[in-house]
Amino acid sequence: MIKRSGAPVLKTYTLFFLILLLISVFPVLFVKDRSIFDIGDGLTQYYVLFVYTGRFIREACNNIFIRHVFELPMWDMTIGMGSDAIIISGWPNDPADPLYWISAVVPPCASEIVFEIVLMLKLYIAGIAYILWSRNKGHEGLKVVAGACVYVFSGAAMVLVREPSFINMYYLFPLLLLGADRLWEEKRYRLYVCIVAYCTLVSYYFTYIMGMLLVFYCLMKFFTGKDRSIKTLLGLLGRFICFTVTGVLIGIGPVIPSILNVSSLNRLSYSRSISLLSPDILRRFLIHCFSCDAPLGDVFIGISSFALIALVCLISSKKKEPILMISVILAIASLGLPFLQSVMNGFNYPAIRYFFVFTLCGAYVVTAAFDEIRNLKSKLFYLLLTISIFLFVLSFFSGDRLAVYSALSLFLAVLITGIVNKAVTGSGRVRDCSYMAVILLTCLISTGSCFYELEKDVLNEAGTAYDTLTGDEAMVLAIKNDRDTCRTDIVRPDYSETIRNGTLMAGVHGFDFYHSNADQDIEDLYGTLGVLSSPSVFNQTGVRGRSYLEAICGVGHVVVSNEQGAIRAPYGYEAEEHGNDFTSYRSSGGANIAFFYDDLISLDAYYSMDPVRRETCMMYGMVVEDLNVPVADEIIDADIVPYEISNGGDLVMNGTDIVAGADGGYIDFDTDMISGQISVLVSGYQGTPKVYRIDIDLMSSGEIICSEHMAGYSKENTYYAGVDTTVVCFDDIEENIDKIRIHFDYPGEYSIDDIKIYVRSNERLSSTYEAFYSHADIEDVNYREDGNHIFIDASSDRNRYLYIAVPYSEGWHATVDGEETNIIKANIAFMALPVGEGEHKIELYYRTPMLVEGICLSAVTAAAFAVFCIIDKKRNKNGHQE
Secondary structure, X not given: OOOOOOHHHHHHHHHHHHHHHHHHOHHHHHHOOEEEEEOOHHHHHHHHHHHHHHHHHXXXXXXXXXOOOOOOOOEEOOOOOOEEHHHHOOOOOHHHOHHHHHHHHOOHHHHHHHHHHHHHHHHHHHHHHHHHHHHHOXXXXXXXXXXXXXXXXXXXXXXXXXXXXXXXXXXXXXXXXXXXXXXXXXXXXXXXXXHHHHHHHHOHHHHHHXXXXXXXXHHHHHHOOOOOOHHHHHHHHHHHHHHHHHHHHHHHHHHHHHHHHHHOOHHHHOOOOOOOOOHHHHHHHHHHOOOOEOOOOOOOEOOOOHHHHHHHHHHHHOOOOHHHHHHHHHHHHHOOOHHHHHHHOOOOOOOXXXXXHHHHHHHHHHHHHHHHHHHOOHHHXXXXXXXXXXXXXXXXXXXXXXXXXXXXXXXXHHHHHHHHHHHOOOOHHHHHHHHHHHHHHHHHHHHHHHHHHHOOOOEEEOOOHHHHHHOOHHHHHHHHHOEOOEEEEEEXXXXXXXXXXXXXXXXXXXOOEEOOOOOXXXXXXXXXXXXXXXXXXXXXXXXXXXXXXXXXXXXXEEEEEOOOOOOOOOOOEEEEEEOOOEEEEEEOOOOOOEEEEOEEEEHHHHHOOOHXXXXXXXXXXXEEOOOOOOOOOOOOOOEEOOOEEEEEEEEEEEOOEEEEEEEEEEEXXXXXXXXXXXXXXXXXXXXXXXXXXXXXXXXXXXEEEEEEEEEEEOOOOOOOOOOOEEEEEEEEEEEEEEEEEEEEOOOEEEEOOEEEEEEEOHHHHHHHHHHHHHHHOHHHEEEEEEOOEEEEEEEEOOOEEEEEOOOOOOOEEEEEOOXXXXXXXXXXXXXXXXXXXXXXXXXXXXXXXXXXXXXHHXXXXXXXXXXXXXXXXXXXXXXXXX
């Protein structure tokens, strides 16, 4: 008999956890030589955040203890084009996770394995959280361990492979329910407030989801309880509102800046058509529920098949578990209700990010019905066995391996459970241990199928994470050329090959950026200029060698691929260092993040131009949102090239509508001989494939000279963000181009509103660059960065504007010669200051907006709550004495 103390339960759980970990996870690590996180978000977002947390802590300690500067590192120029480290880390806020703090003392060479240990430790803690919650429900012994194993080693829990931070909810949600139960039944509030506060701090996004689920839980608890009076309801409502608000206010302070930034993102407001029903997701769940599946891409569903046996036994036993049964029904039904999924995702696109509910329900079914398994009736046994055999045969001939794993898991679970019930009639301990063996087997199938299906193409190669992000030849060249005064742009053969957040890891002033909590101004800049970056706006890959944009963004070096037919170095840059696969080029005329402008261009005038002409206007004048700016003459240095259209391959074209067949097809644009800088402006493109790719080739006498690729998301795709205009730029074209071919790689229906081809001769380019350098006066500006501060020494012979190609934020403040000066938002996303004639000392300093106010709010609330707890404790003590 396992004692009430819980220590034997913990020991038993630890033993089974290690066994399952050893069999299901370790072979992937050591035999297959893979990491337990994938090459997508796992590597480029969450592993990066883990390492960056350590860097953030070290810099903060260095400021305080070495430099004696009492400030947090807030602004970081290596995050994309520059961003607020506190705002970015707030989605999700992994730096608030104590387990991530260990990264501060971990060297880069060991960061990958430590990150994996942290992920496995979180899995282990999730099981402990489940044990605490289920024991509070009155369950003890092996049944609790059984539920914990089902909860932790499920296909759904393997979300840590793709979205490692999501696993936090696996241990936070049971603790939140535990706190809610105590608040409900025993009027103990401390645990509930602490968990709500920590949830809010770690991930306000998932706190919303868990809050919605908690509302459902409390409603079920009330309406299935004995006391359903209005008085009781109002009392519970007041209690929960009071302590929930308290917990949220304690935790929300440090993440208020991140919340404000997220709320400003346009992509969250795009309207999407959401169907009433989605039977396909429900179908996929039913055939893969005992292995694993990712029906909407970012989360997994899947659980031990023993949960179905337990559910059948629970129903047949007529044991009263109304909340559990309602929860199971609602959870499964929600898979076919996209509108409900949208509500759970903040009224945005449908998502199943409440996935942890499925495994929690399944695990608790196992715990609640564990003692009833022995009573599985013969009719039910044969029915389940027949269903499992039918599903296995059906899935085997369908070729769906995940369905085969799922059906096999159910067949083995039913068969072995039936044999145990027949063969073991005496000792209850032997029978219970046999059930545990079945649970372990089915858990291995669920988690193992996930790992081994992902291992081939998705999981990161072991021991390569840090080097992948910082050690390839292009990044090494960028590191060599990194300067505080300018940026480095890495132009790979295909923008999709960009190592996302690589410059952040390497500490390079660059462009590449990948994070949900993006800078809306940078998104607007990319959008108005048609920058080929990514169909997902929060994935930026640089300006792809567009020479004018490189100059405007202060790019001193461009690293370009040596691959035949790839994008070439932009005009105005000369080769500096050659490598095997890449060559580094430096700006011939020099570059600086800060330089001068003489003339202004109104925002209205800017928007009246197309993207190709907008980049020209920025070379001559600074774009500002000022109605008093006189309308300037539009400067045109690019000629529109006439063309004749023909199509070929498996493609049918009717006006702006295009249908590409299974073999793909292309459209040819025949032109006169052109050379120099060639830009192709594709406006208003859209396609029916959820993700599609379009290749653009420059051709001469039938030979492909240079190629670029663009992609898009359909409006039905989760990540569609309104990106439908792109400029593809080919520089340094010496060959005589007579044809431009646009090739559609994916079959489907497309539409393109307009295509324009522009050409700039080298003479035109030279003239524009001469005009740019004549007003920029780069040599008269000395730019220097120091943490949250930028220092500039500037000398001017007239009144003009000092432009700083650093992203604009309300957190920036500026002084010119010691006097506060208002910062002008310039060129859509950057900053500028008016300066007069003479020499000037300029300082810009950054403070995260609303951070101090938020921390004060949390501190005051926490102090008030502490005082309340002390008073309440004394009052209760005095009451007992009386």
